[in-house]
Amino acid sequence: MRSAIGIDIGGTKVAGLRVAEDGSVLERRERPTPADDVPATVETVAGLAAELAEGGGEAVGVGAAGMVEFAAGTLRYAPNLAWREVPLRDLVSERTGLPCVVDNDANVAAWAEYRFGAARGFRHVLLITVGTGIGGGIVADGALFRGAHGFAAEIGHIIVEPDGPPCGCGNRGCWEQVASGRALDRLARAEVERDPSGRIAALAAGDEVSGRHVSEAAREGDPAAVAAFATVGRRLGEGIAGLVNVLDPEVVVVGGGVAEEGAVLLDPARAAFVEAVEAPEHRPEVPIVPAALGNDAGAIGAAALALGLPA
DSSP states (O other): OOEEEEEEEOSSEEEEEEEETTSOEEEEEEEEOOTTOHHHHHHHHHHHHHHHHTTOOSOEEEEESSEEETTTTEEEEOTTSSOEEEOHHHHHHHHHSSOEEEEEHHHHHHHHHHHHSTTTTOSSEEEEEESSSEEEEEEETTEEOOTTTSOTTOGGGOBSOTTSOBOTTSOBSBHHHHSSHHHHHHHHHHHHHHOTTSHHHHHHTTSOOOHHHHHHHHHTTOHHHHHHHHHHHHHHHHHHHHHHHHHOOSEEEEESTTGGGTHHHHHHHHHHHHHHSSOGGGSOOOOEEEOSSGGGHHHHHHHHHHTTOOO
16 A cells, blocks of 8 residues: 655654555654754654655655645745745655655645545535644645645634734734634633632642643633633634635534643534524534544645645
8 A cells, every 4th residue: 555754843843654545654753843943843854754764655745834835845934933935845855855745734634634534525624723823724625725825724813803912923813812722821821810729820830821721620620711711712613603604614623732622612612603603594504523633634634645645
């Protein structure tokens, strides 16, 4: 069976998989991401791909956060990393001796969920990744939609609060600032200031308070933590409604680290979506479902693109 190497570049780690054409994972490795050192990160990506290719694999696919010009294989800009105008496809191909494709990390995750995961059987799919920030991928009539320059679906950077929190992209009040892990971080800090004897503060135990402590407290049923997730979930659902009004997908798949908390986030998102979407009683139901492939989605989708599966 044919196989390819899929690489997913994250802010803290580079994950590499050797993936068969049916989506099954044959081998996996990972390395820390030297996020502030572009040449070192490129070497990490290429070296990991070369190691995996020793076991087989006819091509390399890379998913990277930011604005990727797919046709050129160039990462033009990443809002939260030091990447600027990096010809990543050519650099990896030269290092490995294998053909390479590079795409946005959420695009490749969307392709994986469409081919092998939660969106299998649908032709029109919106994927939303909710982690530290928000990413998006669109499958339109069975093909990835990248737009004129490859920059489509940067949905986390739609401004929803013009005077809101500053964003890594340079604007203020982007959607990802109110409906992702960053929002949970701020809500956690505010809750600890309000109630320094509460469960979130106890879990932080003097460390810097973050969304991780909200997640842990919510799993324990702490009312303040559940309320924080409800706030973020509501803003997430409102944003999904706007995107559904524009794109008219058959299904919305929600993945990413924050989304892995499940119903505590997705239930308020679904309720807010129904309240905010245009004419819900006159349109087919658009289910909002959790992603199926977890942290492997990006690398699996990148490998699938590299194998030349329909894109």
